[in-house]
Amino acid sequence: MLAAAVLGLLPWSNTAVAHGSVTDPATRNYGCWARWGSDFQNPAMAQQDPMCWQAWQTDTNAMWNWNGLYREGVKGNHQGAIPDGQLCSGGNTENGRYRAMDTPGAWKTTDVSNNFRVNVTDQALHGADYLIVYVSKQGYNPKTQRLRWSDLEQVARTGKVAPNSSMPVNVSAPGRTGHHIVFTIWQASHSDQSYYFCSDVNFR
Template identity: 65%
Template sequence: MHSHPHARARRWAVRATALLTAMMAFVVTWAGAASAHGSLVDPASRHYGCWARWGSDFQNPAMAQQDPMCWQAWQTDTNAMWNWNGLYRMNLGGNFQAGVPNGQLCSGGHAESGRYNAMDVPGAWKATTVRNTFTVKLWDQANHGADYLLVYVTRPGFDPTRQALTWSDLQLLTKTGKYAPAPYYSVNLSTSGRTGRAVVYMIWQASHMDQTFFMCSDVTFTT
């Protein structure tokens, strides 16, 4: 026996409402997860900088000439920039060199199934001008806190426009102590006699669980 058209319409309406509710729940859950972490914002990490400069205009073809490394990153995976606060790895137990191979430091060892791989590509990334004494600022959106921050700078002679980053390219500037949960953490740093291009590399060991964030920020040292 065939059902009445009005009954079928009501059933379809109920199904459509259930589907819409499920989709909205997914979007809310995704948005909550996406806003739950953070990144180095000054000097801007590669993924945060691309979002900050182009998030409202990411389809503009002028980016290809004005900011070519961000252009290749947006073309590779737009989600890397929308999720600029999610470049992390879980449960590394502090053994970062084992979990993040050479050449993959800026993507956190191909974190999130390779979402951030474009960050590893050498090239003319936009660089922040800093002096030999400078401050870095981390934005912790979810107030995770930090067990510690490790901040490195590339050795003199390293050319980020031509070389993918390896562990042997890094010099440790500081390992901080613990940070209580807060929106921002700042670290004062000092180098000596540096000029030209370099990469500042930060590892943020969050306090709420064994969750580790990896960030490459391009800088140009000036006297």
């Protein structure tokens, strides 16, 4: 597969020390990598998937490092560490590598019902002190608005989760229709690493 071959050549790839991400519903950067990682030079991306195209042009590393969107040393103060408008980039973590994730627009969505499951892929078997899932409130428009904390409603929180390749969280988000953002915080157990994930969904 071309993506695997390219990843083996890229000096910025961190697959050897992979961490993880929400893979269903796909995060913005994981979704771009899943759709275009093996075909990243295809000019059709600009028309077929313009939000991925702008993200790819902004910083290719955000896609190749789809499993590394985290901050260290937050100590549970997520709202203090991540400013409004920068939630999807983890507060411009990694020197702004993921900043294009904050850009409003027609991001590709995953269809969900009002009761659905968030699946966190724990590649490095970090485990979790906790996972928190938020869903944007009805009336928020991800096509035109950067995400703020006040746009979110917490819909699930777990306790400690043992290291596992998959960490599912069942979510109930009634009253939503259309395009929304699912915002997930994964507090890893192995150290003070906080992961921040934006997944675009369409409530059927």
